[in-house]
Amino acid sequence: MGPPEISYIELPPSVLRKPLEYPGLPQEVLVTSGANSCLTKAVLDLLQTYTAANATVLEVGSTSDAGMEELLQGKDVVLHVGLPKADATSEELNRFLQQTEALLHAASSAKVKSFVFASVASVVFTGSDLRAAGADLPPASPCIDAHTAALSAAEQRVAAFNGRGGALATAVVRHHNLYGAGDADLLPALAQHAREARMQVVGGGDNVVDFSYAGNVAHAHLLAARALAAGGSDAAALAGCAVVATDAEPVPYRQFVGGVLEGLGYGSKAATSVPYAVAFSLALFFHAVAFMFGSVVALRPRLTLGRLKSLTRFQYYSGAAAHELLGYHPPWSRAEALQITLQSADARALRNPAARVRPVGPFSAAEVARHRTADDAWIIVDGKVYAVTPYLEQHPGGDAILNNAGADSSAGFHGPQHPAQAAEVLQEFYVGDLLQEPLRKDMQGGAAEARGAEQRCGTCAPPDPSISSYINEYWGRRCPNAGLQTVQQRSNRLVFAGGEWGTV
Structure with a gap:
């Protein structure tokens, strides 16, 4: 039996670049970057490819409050998409909350008009099945884990600043199971588990869940920024509220995981599973150990009761509000999004080292x-x-x-x-x-x-x-370039915490 193979299919331009337009999008945009840069990369890609906006990138926590306000002078909109990683520590999550509040204060003081925040749909997940759940559900209390709780608290701060000073309009765009180039959570975890032959799926893995390609979610953020800037009834309905933007193609959890692992060269059968009763017993044991010794030793078990519920429950959400208020439709299908993601440089680094790429x-x-x-x-x-x-x-x-x-x-x-x-x-x-x-x-x-x-x-x-x-030299002749014409290309300016990255 030969080494495992990864099929490589050239992606046509119709998949890589969609016919997107954002008329009315504000000109001066600040985009935040965090420990998980997946969504930041996607937002910048759309801004540079489809708009004439000037994008400024702010690394969350890299600037003082005074420097932040100075950086926001003249900005029209803030896209706060720089999120903490799913396994962030309590200290990192608290720091993220403080930085989010500081950013809101600075935006209000600088008279920024719009503020769009990226969050997760699971802020309403209580541990029971959710089928076509709307964004209008009340936030869970308590949340399923510390990461979700931090984003829920940040959402409340964002909503509280809506209308502050009579100028700032805020909105939240939620996703679920984010993936794409630069993903620091979902795909790296699946690849690591496959290498270590550890649990991937609890039970049958037939629970239907939503996944969200970063390009689709970034598209929703730009639509939200445009809607808030346009004013009118849709902006009034969106301001201070949340919408959900996913791939809108719920799929059994095992099916998605199997597709990812096959695309990374581990084979779809690498998605091993354990019975629910066994997983529950392990999670309960880890919970008890953490409860008894957590004050003495820092314990962060990988399998928790909350994580177990997330892995086994139905979780797919309604995108009706995003469609009605933003005109949102996912530009990329899940199949297209997975192809793009699995061919990204980040995903290539996660491939099975023993696999052989078989282009088609x-x-x-x-x-x-x-x-x-x-x-x-x-x-x-x-x-x-x-x-x-x-x-x-x-x-x-x-x-x-x-x-x-x-x-x-x-x-x-x-x-x-x-x-x-x-x-x-x-x-x-x-x-x-x-x-x-x-x-x-x-x-x-x-x-x-x-x-x-x-x-x-x-x-x-x-x-x-x-x-x-x-x-x-013998592999090819080097000849003078001929027949080349100058290509006119619009330049976008990227600024990082006040310093220009140059044109792209």
């Missing part, structure tokens, strides 16, 4: 061009694509392949330095064909000029094989 072609030249590093090298030879990363250490020419990684290596491959059996060796790394893309009419002139440049390059005498550096 055909691949466009643009996709091949993204694989040009020592950790991820593809080449094109005679219209076929090869993932040669595993061969780099065995290659007699060392890392010379990287000179043309992500591009066409046909000319160099057929050079005199390669024996006849080189083609047979290369076949082991074949992953698919190159997509034959028609040449656009507006590019034909440039292509002709490029061919001329290639011919001119081809007339040059090759380097003397005796020169030691020749081995580093």
Whole structure:
């Protein structure tokens, strides 16, 4: 039996970039970043891709109260999406609450018009099944865990500041089981459990739950900011209230977990389970130990009674309020969102080290061009694509392949330095064909000029094989760039705690 495989499918532009618009979104936006940067990354991505807004990033806790107020001068909206991690300590959660209140005071003093806060839908979860639960349910008391309790308390502070000074309008957008690029909670925990062969699912795992892709949740936050800025009846109904934004595709917990683990190369069957009675007994034991010795030794059991309820109960929520007040529909389906997430750099670091990536072609030249590093090298030879990363250490020419990684290596491959059996060796790394893309009419002139440049390059005498550096050149010819046109690109300004990151 061979190593586990991860199927890699090139994502089309229609999946990566949706036709989104945010007319009326305020120009000056402050975005917070915290220990879990998943939602912050998604918000910044949407702002930079679809808007002309100037985004300022504030690391929560990095600025004094006075500095915070100064940073907020001239800002139109605050998107407080920098959240603590799910396993944050009591000290970290208390600090987050204090920083949230300081941010609210600073926003009010600076005459910021809108404040949108990211929270979790489980602030209303009491431990019983929730089916299509609305955001108008009262907050649970007590909450299911300390993390949820901190966000619930922060929500109350945000609501209390609505209308403060006659200017600030606040709203809360809740998600459930957040995932995406930069996720510091859900996917890392599942991958760690799979590596350690620890419990993933309690009981049958048939409880239906909501999941929330960060891109969808970020979209809802921008819609909320726009709605508050627009005023009118929808803004009045939204101000001081909460809405829920998820993928709107509730799914059995085991099914989602299995899909994630398969996509990370652990296999769907890596989602091991234990009977509910066994898990309950363990959670009760840990609870008793923490109760008796918690004042003497800092104990943080991984399995708690609250965690057990979260793993086994139905939890899916109604997005009716978000749809009615914001016009929210998830831009990305759950299948699309998982594909994007599992191909992100963060998720690649969580993959099963023993798994082999099996791309599924055909691949466009643009996709091949993204694989040009020592950790991820593809080449094109005679219209076929090869993932040669595993061969780099065995290659007699060392890392010379990287000179043309992500591009066409046909000319160099057929050079005199390669024996006849080189083609047979290369076949082991074949992953698919190159997509034959028609040449656009507006590019034909440039292509002709490029061919001329290639011919001119081809007339040059090759380097003397005796020169030691020749081995580093034979995988591809280096020709002058030709037929390239200047691309007009709007710049967005990113500022971090008052210091510019430059344009992107």
